Amino acid sequence: MEAPRTPSYRTTAIIVASALFMEQLDGTVLATALPTMARTFGVSPLHMSAALTSYLLALAMFIPASGYVADRFGAKKTFRLAILIFTLGSIACGQARTLPFLVVARFLQGTGGAMMVPVGRLVLLRSVAKADMVSAMSWFMVPALLGPVVGPPLGGWIVTFASWRWIFYLNVPIGLLGMVLVTRYIANFKEPPAGPFDLRGFVLSSLALSCLVFGLEIGARREGVSPAWTLGTLAFGAAMALAYLRHARRTAHPLLDLTLLRLPTFGISVASGALTRITGGALPFLLPLMLQVGFGVSAARSGLITFSTAVGSFLMKLTAPPILRRFGFRSTLVYNALIASALLAVCAAFRPGWPMLLINGLLLVGGFFQSLQYTALNTVAYADVAQDRMSLATSLYSTVQQLMLSMGICVSTLVLAASTRLQGHDAPHLGDFSAAFLVVTFISLLASPICARLPRDAGAVMTGHGAGLPHPN
Template sequence: MQTEAEPEVSPARMRLMAVIIATALFMQNLDSTVISTALPAMAQSFHAVPLHMSVALTSYLISLSVFIPASGWVADHFGARQVFRGAIVIFTVGSVLCGVAGSVGELVAARIVQGLGGAMMLPVGRLLLLRSVSRKQMVDAMAWLTMPALVGPVLGPPLGGFIVSYFSWRWVFDINVPIGIIGAVAVSMFIPDVREPDRGGKLDLLGLVFSGLAMAFLMAGFETVGRYLVPMGWTIAAFLAGAACCLAYAAHARRTPHPVLDFSLLAIPTFVNSMLAGSLFRIAVGALPFLLPLMLQLAFGYTPLQSGLVTFAAAAGALLMKPAAQPLLSRFGFRTVLIWNGAIAAAMMGLCALFQPNWPSLVLDAILFTGGFFRSLQFTAYNTIAYGDVPRPRMSAATTLYATVQQLTLTLGIVAGAFILEISTRLQGHKEAVQSDYAIAFVIVSAVAMLAAPLCARLPRNAGEALSGHHPATEEKA
């Protein structure tokens, strides 16, 4: 079916490129979560109200959301390697500025700079890898690239607590500097400058304004709903403004030959399936790093270090999955793996509802370790099959749209976890959330993840066979 020329790269070279890009993305994902633990210390340093320090989180997320839609055009116009290397440099400079900030205003400005770099790192890093490897190598490559999304949120809170407890909150940002320098040099030395013909046309500035405002308003609404950071009227207004900007962008995109977010990609069945089913799964998984540490520390009485050691088991399970991804997908195919592995991963999330304070930590570790394995495999499958049928000249548009939706759904997962927890606590008349409230939250997010299975069942049996090497027709004849 594929008539496009495939790049040739050795397995060792492919893994090296994947690790370099994944390390840069790990820096971004780690930074996004490690800062949350440092917010009280920052507030004390700036003589600010701790609750107001959430602006350090929201300013980064909004900056990230606004600039992601432009990443595809920028990569096509200036070259993916140059943009990715520049993104690492910008993110690192932003980290330095955060570390030396003398006021909340300076910190917010520095976080916006970080967001600009981060917005280019995720989609352009993925694009760079997809353009550098053949389709048969995509499963292995994406398996390595999936790691930052799973390890960063798990490792971030305990690492942030350790740094703040024994050093200074400013070191939370300083740890990015050596990683950024090494990453920029490694990209220059080992990542090829693979280019596709420029799609032509000017940057869709009006589309960027509409999409940026839509993302900014929606992210602001998600970040404030149910958290009493602003009056509820402001949150509702943010959602309404975001919806209005979405409609304005949709009308604009139909009249534009090269929109910043190309919704015509939704005509590709494997891409749209990964978008829709993957979004349900990401919402559920996005809630886990929020719910688990809270339950372990507030309901079970664990210290931050004890909680971090338990939740890190999930990251260890994700690491174990890497060599297993290609053999499993080759043996069973994408459709079967996405259905059954997704169901198992959802069930493992639901098992967290059974956790009790008197359970041995080894039992918790075993469940989280196993769940981490299945969740990582599911992410790898979604993130790979999404691009299996996308023509190479349209890869930049595909990574941009995919990253935009991914950012929204992961944030929505945190919001969903917090909202369910709040509602359960009120309905059960608890002053603070107890184990039963967390149990309800885990059951609901598990059910959300389970909703992805029927969507995956709509995939053809041979979906992604060029990526996995699984040929169901040949298997049936045998």
């Protein structure tokens, strides 16, 4: 193992989080710039969705293999290579002169992103003591919440005052700095792979996940796509998923080890996190759209309003450790899911007549509780996972996470479209957005009873909750 300088857990978390922020920011900034990019390439804005889906397809295909690659070559080397691939893909995107070139470049970028996030989480899990994990994960989760709210206003500013190509060029200095910091501070944690690479499992999981993600994506965007094509893509993806499940039961070392779901802390976190991630995918989509379409505010102003959720997430990182130490994971997750869901439901009542100060305050508090839920789920998931299975756990967790984020956009879009049609509107009205928020709220509420199945002492070694347990630093 390489022996770089030993950093504090905060330094490690920030290094890993910077890569996550780069990926999260890139996707949300790009969505705002698509109409401008379409004019550059001389194509319809509808066709620009290929630049989004090619990236998602790369994520779906390569995230399952990230754990094996990290075990085979070492987490540090894999993480550094992932940042390099993402950065090179960003440069290629910025140089694109045609849409097909951009689609290929985005796929390359997505290949790096597929390794960057799960391997970055693996670096954190193997670098930080369990007693410091809650604090470290709090820092790690901030970019995931910050990127989607910073992205839209930043994208609007870039396309208004500069070239859209700077959306991609901004990743270059961040990527170079990230590689330097990883080289200097991160150890090359390495576990011998439990078995040979599961090639058949890789093919089946890639087909299943790429078709499911692609089907959800085109289902959410619908324009110009027949329902039969969408349903056919989803059906084929489901068939490949069933084929993978059969394969995983028969092979000794599957690519995605579903037996990890038998661990109560991991399995419950995956199930509850799946519902919570649907909300995580829906909120950054619904809220800016409601403010711009329903309230009539500009993209820049809506970005400033939604930024309040990011402020709440920053406040959370300071208070999550004492909250979890006082109440433990189970109680925190059960009651916090109810509070976060209630604050999400309040978004359905937002109207232009509300004072903006009140809306900002509610979004700030909502961002706090949403961030606390994500941090707790992402931490307790690994409380009982053995070190030699940690890479498999991060691959599986990240795969489910990516699928559910896509599901969140799809669900909110379908509800919004259905309500618009039922009400006979040509475009979504505020009542249609309210319906979408309430449906997503109901899904979010389902996470609470699932979390109630956690053991009372779940993750106690990470928080110091309970008598006679170590106290975190």
